[in-house]
Amino acid sequence: MQRLNRNFFTRDVLIVAPQLLGKYIVRRFSDGTTRHYLITETEAYRGEEDKACHARKGKTPRTRVMYGEGGLVYVYLVYGIHWMLNIVTGDENHPQAALIRSIKNIEGPGRVTRHLYIDKAFYGEDLTGSTRLWLEEGIRPPHYTAGPRIGIEYAGDKWKNKPWRFKTDKPD
């Protein structure tokens, strides 16, 4: 299979997030085994003006990687328990990322990272060069539905209602 290259990631998150559906996350574990996971749900977080995006507070130690170029990994801990896996998108200094909410048979961003053994050690990982985590072309582009993002009540009406969550339709 073909690894997704830099050009795939350095586009606007509103293009990349839905296009991640039907692609494979590939994880090579320390024991040498490699597994593929089909992406089935993503969310877009877009720029400092997006009141739901962590970059709304500007560049901080945590959000720094989002200011890098597309294709890097943004991982953070939420509620002291769950690691969230995000793919940085867009050009340098355009802080954006796509949250991986679900992979086939595993719904929920915290469950995804638990199954893939992903934590802060992957912060800043380059998906175009890593030997333990990357993305590959997958099945034909699936039909999908867009809806509001989850868990961002704090963002206010304008931003919490944007249909920036993308989910593969049932049969797929």
Place this chain on the structure above:
DNA sequence: CCAGTGATCAGG
């Protein structure tokens, strides 16, 4: 419905 759990960040 709600508690758990700890990194992160704004404010003193």
Place this chain on the structure above:
DNA sequence: CTGATCACTGGA
């Protein structure tokens, strides 16, 4: 330094 907050999950 302190305290509030949090892109969630699992178990009443």
